[in-house]
Amino acid sequence: MDKSQGRTARPDAAPAAEIVTASGHRGLQTEEKLIFEQGEPGRTGVDLPAPPKVADRLNGLKRQRPVGLPGLSEPQVIRHFTRLSQKNYAIDSGLYPLGSCTMKHNPRLNEKMARLPGLADIHPLQPVSTVQGALELMDRLAHWLKTLTGMPAVALTPGAGAHGEFCGMVAIRAALDAKGQQSRKRVLVPESAHGTNPATAAACGFTVDAIPADDRGRVDLAAFKAKLGPDVAAIMLTNPNTCGLFEPDIVTIAKALHEAGGYFYCDGANFNAIAGRVRPADLGIDAMHINLHKTFSTPHGGGGPGSGPVVFSEALAPYVPLPYVVHGKDGFRLVEGREGKAEPLGRLKTFHGQMGMFVRALTYMLSHGADGIRQASEDAVLNANYLLARLKDVMSPAFDGPCMHECLFDDSFLKDTGVSTLDFAKALIDEGFHPMTMYFPLVVHGALLIEPTESETRASLDEFVGSLRSLATRAKQGEAASFHAAPRLTPRRRLDETRAARQPVLRWKPAAPTRQAAE
Amino acid sequence: MAEIRFTKEHEWIRIEGDTGTVGISDYAQGQLGDVVFVEVPEVGKKVSKGAQAAVVESVKAASEVYAPVSGEVTAANAALAGNPGLVNASAMGDGWFFKLKLSNKAELGELMDEAAYKAYVAGLG
Numbered sequence: 001m002d003k004s005q006g007r008t009a010r011p012d013a014a015p016a017a018e019i020v021t022a023s024g025h026r027g028l029q030t031e032e033k034l035i036f037e038q039g040e041p042g043r044t045g046v047d048l049p050a051p052p053k054v055a056d057r058l059n060g061l062k063r064q065r066p067v068g069l070p071g072l073s074e075p076q077v078i079r080h081f082t083r084l085s086q087k088n089y090a091i092d093s094g095l096y097p098l099g100s101c102t103m104k105h106n107p108r109l110n111e112k113m114a115r116l117p118g119l120a121d122i123h124p125l126q127p128v129s130t131v132q133g134a135l136e137l138m139d140r141l142a143h144w145l146k147t148l149t150g151m152p153a154v155a156l157t158p159g160a161g162a163h164g165e166f167c168g169m170v171a172i173r174a175a176l177d178a179k180g181q182q183s184r185k186r187v188l189v190p191e192s193a194h195g196t197n198p199a200t201a202a203a204c205g206f207t208v209d210a211i212p213a214d215d216r217g218r219v220d221l222a223a224f225k226a227k228l229g230p231d232v233a234a235i236m237l238t239n240p241n242t243c244g245l246f247e248p249d250i251v252t253i254a255k256a257l258h259e260a261g262g263y264f265y266c267d268g269a270n271f272n273a274i275a276g277r278v279r280p281a282d283l284g285i286d287a288m289h290i291n292l293h294k295t296f297s298t299p300h301g302g303g304g305p306g307s308g309p310v311v312f313s314e315a316l317a318p319y320v321p322l323p324y325v326v327h328g329k330d331g332f333r334l335v336e337g338r339e340g341k342a343e344p345l346g347r348l349k350t351f352h353g354q355m356g357m358f359v360r361a362l363t364y365m366l367s368h369g370a371d372g373i374r375q376a377s378e379d380a381v382l383n384a385n386y387l388l389a390r391l392k393d394v395m396s397p398a399f400d401g402p403c404m405h406e407c408l409f410d411d412s413f414l415k416d417t418g419v420s421t422l423d424f425a426k427a428l429i430d431e432g433f434h435p436m437t438m439y440f441p442l443v444v445h446g447a448l449l450i451e452p453t454e455s456e457t458r459a460s461l462d463e464f465v466g467s468l469r470s471l472a473t474r475a476k477q478g479e480a481a482s483f484h485a486a487p488r489l490t491p492r493r494r495l496d497e498t499r500a501a502r503q504p505v506l507r508w509k510p511a512a513p514t515r516q517a518a519e
Numbered sequence: 520m521a522e523i524r525f526t527k528e529h530e531w532i533r534i535e536g537d538t539g540t541v542g543i544s545d546y547a548q549g550q551l552g553d554v555v556f557v558e559v560p561e562v563g564k565k566v567s568k569g570a571q572a573a574v575v576e577s578v579k580a581a582s583e584v585y586a587p588v589s590g591e592v593t594a595a596n597a598a599l600a601g602n603p604g605l606v607n608a609s610a611m612g613d614g615w616f617f618k619l620k621l622s623n624k625a626e627l628g629e630l631m632d633e634a635a636y637k638a639y640v641a642g643l644g
Contacts, residue, residue, distance in 0.1 A: 422578055438578065439552065439579040497555075499556065502556055
């Protein structure tokens with residue numbers, strides 16, 4: 001936990017939190033003023049010629065008050081945004097164990113390929129004869145996704161996971177309607193599914209019927225079977241589920257569902273735990289989205305955009321939305337209307353989907369190979385199980401292991417300590433780590449969901465374990481007050497996150513009347 | 520003697536004459552966990568039974584609070600804005616949300632008394 005090396009970095013000084021500096025800065029961490037507070041009227045970083053005299057043609061539309069932009073030199077601007085970026089915590093700065101989010105390393109090779117001029121500088125409205133390489137790339141990506149999942153068709157265009165869910169559920173609605181089964185409106189959603197699943201079903205006009213989790217954190221099979229009926233349209237199941245557990249009854253569930261006339265939607269957000277090991281087609285799945293930004297290492301969490309292609313079974317294949325790539329005698333082309341037996345859903349997105357993410361995902365696939373993708377899944381599962389094994393005596397696992405790519409704890413190890421899951425997570429920030437996912441999934445009390453991903457070394461995991469074990473011990477030794485005060489070493493202490501979202505202060509007002517207001 | 524009634528959505532209403540004080544039950548606050556935000560209705564707002572009247576947000580989830588019966592809001596608990604934790608500390612007391620002037624007292628008959636609510640919660644497991 002002590003990261004100091006070499007000469008003593010900690011003389012018997014006061015704790016860092018108590019040192020007061022004249023500047024307000026703390027070491028090389030600056031106390032950054034707003035850009036408006038740094039600006040001076042008239043200062044500028046560019047030298048523009050005075051505009052020529054032209055007659056005012058704006059009539060009453062002429063601006064009445066100053067724009068209120070801050071005046072800064074170029075170095076001021078560069079420093080301001082560089083300092084702000086240094087306060088950010090990112091996957092490039094350290095372990096990012098946010099469960100359910102798969103904050104794995106984004107290989108720089110992906111970025112290099114995405115910046116190739118032949119891919120970065122093309123336009124979606126160019127003639128297809130001039131973008132054959134880009135279309136081939138989409139076709140290759142589709143081939144990899146279909147091969148890894150064993151599914152016959154794929155829709156590349158959905159913009160992210162929930163958009164993919166929408167695509168899949170609309171396809172299921174279309175398939176049911178084509179069979180004259182408009183009355184099938186009920187969608188079964190296990191409690192262990194992602195929260196977007198019931199939201200998607202409701203948004204698509206279905207009614208949501210929850211299936212309880214059993215005491216192993218899996219779908220309660222008996223409860224599932226009891227809910228089957230002639231009005232059931234589909235199940236939306238997440239596998240591995242949000243407890244980080246594989247649903248072992250998935251084949252039984254698929255068989256019973258199909259016999260009852262329903263379709264099987266699988267939330268593939270956790271495909272990164274099983275890619276290269278399990279083919280969803282073999283499990284009886286009809287539609288599944290794949291978060292390229294999670295499983296195939298394209299940037300997300302603010303660095304996005306996401307990308308959520310959906311693979312379809314034979315039954316749903318005719319509904320793949322437009323446009324899609326086909327290979328004909330004159331090379332690759334885009335299908336942008338109804339052709340053959342297809343009943344495309346129309347367009348879900350402008351143009352062809354997140355092309356930049358397609359490039360990155362295919363780069364990841366080709367650079368890793370099928371064996372590398374399989375190993376990435378295995379390492380992700382191994383790392384999560386390593387954490388579970390090293391922490392289970394001091395924290396309280398919600399369910400017995402082994403787990404898949406993430407391990408889940410409840411807050412019973414904090415019982416009677418006066419420390420909540422939130423306090424525990426905040427204290428982890430002082431230890432130099434991004435907190436894990438808290439209070440999700442809801443099926444577990446005070447949940448702490450940790451997903452280390454395959455990116456971490458043993459040493460990095462050990463350091464993280466050291467911090468968690470120390471915190472768990474301190475909580476049990478009655479140091480609740482220090483947890484309540486956490487984080488103490490950050491530029492700002494604990495914030496009222498809810499009020500910041502509910503009642504945000506969005507307008508800066510100058511302190512002195514001589515300053516110009518920001519409009 | 521004030522009487523108290525509960526809804527299946529875990530609101531309570533304490534009746535005194537024509538006025539009812541509304542909050543969420545102790546069971547509800549326990550399920551929500553640490554409450555971090557409460558939005559109460561404006562005084563004078565007319566609400567109908569079952570309509571959304573307030574919002575409660577915890578570290579786990581944001582939930583709507585429904586009017587147990589129809590009526591007009593006569594008071595809102597301003598203390599919750601600065602101290603939403605009152606809902607956890609005293610769900611049935613200082614953590615009340617708002618007061619209603621009842622427009623249809625007959626609706627109370629559709630709600631549960633304390634014994635029925637206890638049995639209902641016990642059945643939720």
